[in-house]
Amino acid sequence: MSEPKLDLSAIERELAELGEDGPSAEELALLEGGAVEHSGPVASVVLLSELSQPHAFDDLSELETHRGWRKVEARLGDEAAKRAGGPGSTEPASKPGGAGSGSPRRWLYAAFGVAAAAALTLIVVDPNGNEGNQGSEASASVDAEELAAMGKEARGLLDAIDDGKTDTERAQAMLADYEARLSPSDAGDDNRGGG
Amino acid sequence: MTRRAHLGRPWIAALALALGLSFGLAACTDDSGLGEAGEVGSELDARLETHVVLPGAPSAEGLAYVRAVATAHAKADAEPDLGARASVLERALEQAPPADDGSAELLRYNLAARAAQTRLDADQPERALTLLQPLLAPERSLPVDRASARGLVLLGDAAARTGDANLAMGSYARALEILTMLLEEVEP
Numbered sequence: 001m002s003e004p005k006l007d008l009s010a011i012e013r014e015l016a017e018l019g020e021d022g023p024s025a026e027e028l029a030l031l032e033g034g035a036v037e038h039s040g041p042v043a044s045v046v047l048l049s050e051l052s053q054p055h056a057f058d059d060l061s062e063l064e065t066h067r068g069w070r071k072v073e074a075r076l077g078d079e080a081a082k083r084a085g086g087p088g089s090t091e092p093a094s095k096p097g098g099a100g101s102g103s104p105r106r107w108l109y110a111a112f113g114v115a116a117a118a119a120l121t122l123i124v125v126d127p128n129g130n131e132g133n134q135g136s137e138a139s140a141s142v143d144a145e146e147l148a149a150m151g152k153e154a155r156g157l158l159d160a161i162d163d164g165k166t167d168t169e170r171a172q173a174m175l176a177d178y179e180a181r182l183s184p185s186d187a188g189d190d191n192r193g194g195g
Numbered sequence: 196m197t198r199r200a201h202l203g204r205p206w207i208a209a210l211a212l213a214l215g216l217s218f219g220l221a222a223c224t225d226d227s228g229l230g231e232a233g234e235v236g237s238e239l240d241a242r243l244e245t246h247v248v249l250p251g252a253p254s255a256e257g258l259a260y261v262r263a264v265a266t267a268h269a270k271a272d273a274e275p276d277l278g279a280r281a282s283v284l285e286r287a288l289e290q291a292p293p294a295d296d297g298s299a300e301l302l303r304y305n306l307a308a309r310a311a312q313t314r315l316d317a318d319q320p321e322r323a324l325t326l327l328q329p330l331l332a333p334e335r336s337l338p339v340d341r342a343s344a345r346g347l348v349l350l351g352d353a354a355a356r357t358g359d360a361n362l363a364m365g366s367y368a369r370a371l372e373i374l375t376m377l378l379e380e381v382e383p
Contacts, residue, residue, distance in 0.1 A: 147360055150367045154348045157374045161341055167309045168272050171265035174298055178261045182253040 284310035304342035
């Protein structure tokens with residue numbers, strides 16, 4: 001493939017229109033050598049910008065935006081790994097704080113994704129134009145066996161994130177935590193009971 | 196202070212449509228393929244509004260509530276009869292948690308879930324529905340927590356046992372969505 005040729009006059013003209021000085025000799029050398037595209041910070045910004053394009057976060061909540069950017073970070077890590085390992089590399093990069101790589105929960109996510117997809121496909125789309133799963137206007141038909149399978153999947157996932165405590169133990173732990181968070185004087189007042 | 200991040204979920208419908216088309220599993224709306232469970236019940240409603248719960252500032256009122264719930268659980272443990280145990284838990288449910296207290300809010304969802312589970316164990320799914328439906332109504336914002344997901348799963352179980360397949364389906368779908376959020380959020 002042929003690299004697009006640098007139009008230095010166009011660059012100088014655009015810089016002049018912006019009120020900037022023309023490119024220095026060092027900058028010209030970088031441009032001509034193509035080194036800018038491969039410099040870490042520039043490449044990261046360009047890539048992050050490219051990756052974020054499909055994600056319109058304008059109408060998302062704080063939590064959804066956070067999750068969206070985590071996905072972008074994960075994709076950025078994958079891209080970085082590919083670059084570091086060459087075209088044939090499939091090993092993901094080390095991504096501190098990123099979702100995915102090497103996590104023992106990955107299989108759980110994959111299994112859950114399949115289960116959730118299967119569950120959601122049960123929601124019916126009305127051919128007359130009413131979209132399934134849109135509030136109380138939706139209509140649906142449900143197969144009893146599929147419903148049972150969906151319930152089983154939901155219970156399985158619920159069990160997967162169970163902390164192993166009974167409700168009583170959980171409530172007692174929360175009570176202890178609450179008492180610790182409340183200032184001792186307040187707790188003392190509350191417990192004094194007039195005696 | 197309890198932080199609320201409301202999450203509208205209009206994309207579920209699009210996802211369901213895409214998945215249905217992709218896998219060819221979406222059912223038709225004529226009656227020919229209806230299973231037994233599909234013939235009864237309310238309309239499907241899988242709306243989900245959620246908020247993130249933070250512990251909030253502790254208060255004497257909150258402490259009294261948390262203590263009352265903990266005491267109710269302990270009393271329920273000592274009650275061998277399912278009906279009597281459920282009554283102990285339901286009496287505690289009558290007490291409202293203080294506003295903007297995330298700890299108390301989550302305790303309330305767990306309390307309701309246990310009460311409903313006890314009713315289900317006592318073969319009283321209608322009573323379980325009565326307990327859970329107001330708390331988990333689609334128009335209410337639910338905390339992103341295992342407690343609300345648990346309640347939705349139990350609501351689905353109770354609805355399935357009373358023959359309301361659409362309520363069961365909607366409840367399971369909402370539970371699965373909350374569980375998805377939880378699984379994604381716990382990933383470091």
